[in-house]
Amino acid sequence: MIIEPRTRGFICLTAHPEGCEKNVQNQIDYIKAQPKNNGPKRVLVLGASTGFGLASRITSAFGSDAATIGVFFEKPPKEGKTASPGWYNSAAFEKAAHAANLYAKSVNGDAFSKEIKQQTIDLIKTDLGQVDLIIYSVAAPMRVHPDTGVRHKSVLKPIGGVFSNKTVDFHTAKVSEVSIQPAIPEDIQNTVAVMGGEDWKMWMDAMMQAGVLAEGATTVAYSYIGPEVTHAVYRNGTIGMAKNDLEKSAFEITESLQSISAKAYVSVNKALVTQASSAIPVIPLYISLLFKIMKEKELHEGCIEQMHRLYADRLYSGQDVPLDDEGRIRVDDWEMRPDVQEAVAGLWDQANSENIETLGDLSGYKKDFFQLFGFELEGVVYGKESDEMVWIPSIVKS
Numbered sequence: 001m002i003i004e005p006r007t008r009g010f011i012c013l014t015a016h017p018e019g020c021e022k023n024v025q026n027q028i029d030y031i032k033a034q035p036k037n038n039g040p041k042r043v044l045v046l047g048a049s050t051g052f053g054l055a056s057r058i059t060s061a062f063g064s065d066a067a068t069i070g071v072f073f074e075k076p077p078k079e080g081k082t083a084s085p086g087w088y089n090s091a092a093f094e095k096a097a098h099a100a101n102l103y104a105k106s107v108n109g110d111a112f113s114k115e116i117k118q119q120t121i122d123l124i125k126t127d128l129g130q131v132d133l134i135i136y137s138v139a140a141p142m143r144v145h146p147d148t149g150v151r152h153k154s155v156l157k158p159i160g161g162v163f164s165n166k167t168v169d170f171h172t173a174k175v176s177e178v179s180i181q182p183a184i185p186e187d188i189q190n191t192v193a194v195m196g197g198e199d200w201k202m203w204m205d206a207m208m209q210a211g212v213l214a215e216g217a218t219t220v221a222y223s224y225i226g227p228e229v230t231h232a233v234y235r236n237g238t239i240g241m242a243k244n245d246l247e248k249s250a251f252e253i254t255e256s257l258q259s260i261s262a263k264a265y266v267s268v269n270k271a272l273v274t275q276a277s278s279a280i281p282v283i284p285l286y287i288s289l290l291f292k293i294m295k296e297k298e299l300h301e302g303c304i305e306q307m308h309r310l311y312a313d314r315l316y317s318g319q320d321v322p323l324d325d326e327g328r329i330r331v332d333d334w335e336m337r338p339d340v341q342e343a344v345a346g347l348w349d350q351a352n353s354e355n356i357e358t359l360g361d362l363s364g365y366k367k368d369f370f371q372l373f374g375f376e377l378e379g380v381v382y383g384k385e386s387d388e389m390v391w392i393p394s395i396v397k398s
Contacts, residue, residue, distance in 0.1 A: 003082055003386050005375045007171065010278035012085075012373040016382070017390045019374025020088035021095075026377075027055060027304040028096055031062040034308055039064030039316040040133035042214070044124065046071045046111050046203065049086030050372070051274050052222050053137030055303035057093060059311050060133065067103035067128055071111050071120055073140070077388045085373045091392045098393060103127070105394040112143045112199055121210045123396060130214040134207070136200045136221040139276055143194040146202070152193035155238055156280050157183035163232045166348070168285040168356055170278070170365050175353045178281040183238050195242035197221070197249025204253050204264070217262040218315065219253065221246055225268050225332065226286075227341055229348060233282050247328060265321065267314070267329040269306055273368035285351060286344070288360035290335065293343045295361060299334040302368075306331055 048070030077083035097104035253264035
């Protein structure tokens with residue numbers, strides 16, 4: 001079939017298999033061009049199919065020759081209907097890993113469930129014995145609690161009052177005012193249940209009890225802080241409450257794993273174009289202005305550059321892991337540099353529909369968005385027939 005991008009709001013309904021493969025290969029090529037790091041050798045990535053999770057898996061495999069197991073919840077293809085981009089990404093990753101004689105298997109299912117936890121633990125026991133790095137990069141809008149059966153749904157809302165500020169529709173370049181109604185207590189509880197640290201702790205507890213964590217293992221979850229202009233809807237909103245819970249969980253997990261000298265960290269990463277960030281009002285405008293400034297200052301990074309720096313300069317540098325006053329790893333340091341933030345703040349006040357395409361990097365934002373789905377990548381011939389029926393070589397469950 002001929003596959004073209006079809007969008008609905010901040011979602012693209014189609015994905016291009018060759019484009020996704022090219023996107024993955026570009027990231028692999030970047031890591032292969034860097035010096036090898038003294039990183040992990042047996043890695044579990046939870047949320048391994050897109051964004052930081054995918055970049056973590058690529059960095060582990062091609063940066064330190066690690067065996068990797070990836071867990072994700074992706075939609076396989078059907079005749080005449082494309083798979084989700086994460087499915088094609090994972091197929092491309094496994095193809096490349098196997099060609100490089102690297103172990104790679106994938107589990108497709110609900111990471112929140114007891115069944116997928118057990119299935120993954122069984123796979124580790126059978127194939128790897130233990131793992132020495134566990135990346136927690138699960139991003140989902142909903143969670144069915146494995147103990148209660150209650151369905152929790154996360155929301156993007158401020159707390160304490162209506163929030164109003166600028167945003168941009170990156171499809172039309174229209175800058176407009178947006179107002180978001182405040183959360184009720186139930187919204188906060190549900191968002192924390194989905195995006196907080198409880199599931200991360202459940203994974204680590206289950207793996208500890210099963211004996212599949214190596215002595216001195218490391219686990220890392222990902223978070224974001226961002227600038228003051230986004231705090232009301234992000235860091236001080238419902239998502240921020242979930243991230244606070246996630247960050248608190250790192251200390252609790254480290255305490256629970258003392259007997260094997262394992263440690264849990266939260267890495268605060270840079271703002272990037274993701275399906276999730278595209279859905280948050282204000283964030284697309286901020287990112288488009290941020291990209292403009294960071295590219296001018298030659299500081300811009302994508303997911304793969306961020307993960308390379310996390311591994312090479314933070315986790316596996318041979319030195320103690322550098323932490324901020326709250327005990328977090330910071331690879332958002334270039335984004336949060338005072339000169340960068342002052343420049344973004346100056347552009348924010350000026351931004352409107354007439355000047356946003358030149359004031360910000362809206363074209364870069366749009367390109368990054370479509371590349372998430374395998375479109376607008378150099379070297380891919382679009383407009384010709386593509387085989388949508390691509391399968392993941394070592395899928396364990398689908």
